[in-house]
Amino acid sequence: MLLFESLNYEDMVGLFKPTVHIDEFSSKMGDDDEIVVVSFFVRDGQAAKDLVKFFEKGYDFILDASRSPGEIKPGRFLVYVELRRRSTTGERINEILGDLETLTEFNAKDWKMTYQDKEQDWSVEAFNSLVPRSPRQYRQEFELEDELNEMRSAAGLNIKTKPVTDPELKNLQALAGR
Numbered sequence: 001m002l003l004f005e006s007l008n009y010e011d012m013v014g015l016f017k018p019t020v021h022i023d024e025f026s027s028k029m030g031d032d033d034e035i036v037v038v039s040f041f042v043r044d045g046q047a048a049k050d051l052v053k054f055f056e057k058g059y060d061f062i063l064d065a066s067r068s069p070g071e072i073k074p075g076r077f078l079v080y081v082e083l084r085r086r087s088t089t090g091e092r093i094n095e096i097l098g099d100l101e102t103l104t105e106f107n108a109k110d111w112k113m114t115y116q117d118k119e120q121d122w123s124v125e126a127f128n129s130l131v132p133r134s135p136r137q138y139r140q141e142f143e144l145e146d147e148l149n150e151m152r153s154a155a156g157l158n159i160k161t162k163p164v165t166d167p168e169l170k171n172l173q174a175l176a177g178r
Contacts, residue, residue, distance in 0.1 A: 007054055012103040017041040020093065020122060022115040022131055029063050029082045033138040036089050036131065038081045038096075041072070048077040055081050058099070061092050085135055090127035097122065 020038055027035035042048040048067040055065035061083060068078040081096070083089055097108050111122035115130050132138035152158065 007050055007103055009102055010105070012042075012047055012051070012100075013105045015043045015047045016100070016104045016106065017043075018104075018106045018110050019112045019114055019119065020097065022113060022127070024114070025080060027082055028066075031135075033132075033135040033142075034085055035063065036083050036085050038083065038093060040079045040081075042077050042079055043075055045071070045077055048079050051079050054103075055079070055096070059092075059096065085133060085138060087133045089131070089133055090124040093127065094122075094124050 017040070020040060023032070023037055024039060025037045026032055027037050029035055040051070042051060045067075052065045052067050055062050063082045063084065065079065065081050067080075072078050083092055094108065097111050101107055108122070112119050113122040113126060115127075120126055132141050
C-alpha cells in the first residue's frame with residue numbers, strides 16, 4: 001500500500017518563527033554573488049523535512065531547499081532556500097510567504113526580514129532597497145571591485161568608482177559641487 005501525504009491547510013501552525021533571514025548563510029549551489037539564501041526557523045524536524053519537499057516540488061524558481069542536519073537550538077531547525085539573485089527575487093520570496101499563509105497562522109504582513117543583523121518588517125520594497133539583486137550589485141556592495149581596482153591602477157587603467165546611493169551623501173556631494 002502506498003501512502004501519499006502532503007501538507008494541508010494550517011499544518012504548520014505554531015511551528016514557524018515569522019522571520020525570513022536573507023543571506024545569513026553561504027550558498028552551496030554557487031557563488032554568493034549569484035545566489036540568495038533565504039532561511040526559516042522551524043520548531044520540528046519532520047515539519048522542516050516536509051517544508052523542504054514543499055519548496056522543492058512547488059516552485060520552479062527555487063534552485064535548492066535543504067534542512068539543517070541537526071538542531072540549531074533544542075527543537076529548532078533551519079530550512080534553507082536558494083534562489084538566483086535577480087531583480088525579481090523579492091517578488092519570488094513574497095510569493096513563498098504568501099503561500100505559507102495557508103500552512104501557518106501568519107499573513108504576509110506578520111513577517112519580519114533579517115538582513116545583515118538588522119530586522120524590519122517584510123516587504124518587497126524593503127528587500128529591493130537593502131539586498132543586492134544582481135551579481136554585479138552584490139560584488140559592488142561587498143567591495144569585490146576593490147581588488148579589481150587595485151589591478152586596474154597597477155596596470156595604469158582608470159579605476160571604477162561605486163555610485164553613491166546614500167541620499168544624505170548625494171546631497172553633500174551636490175553642495176560641494178561634485
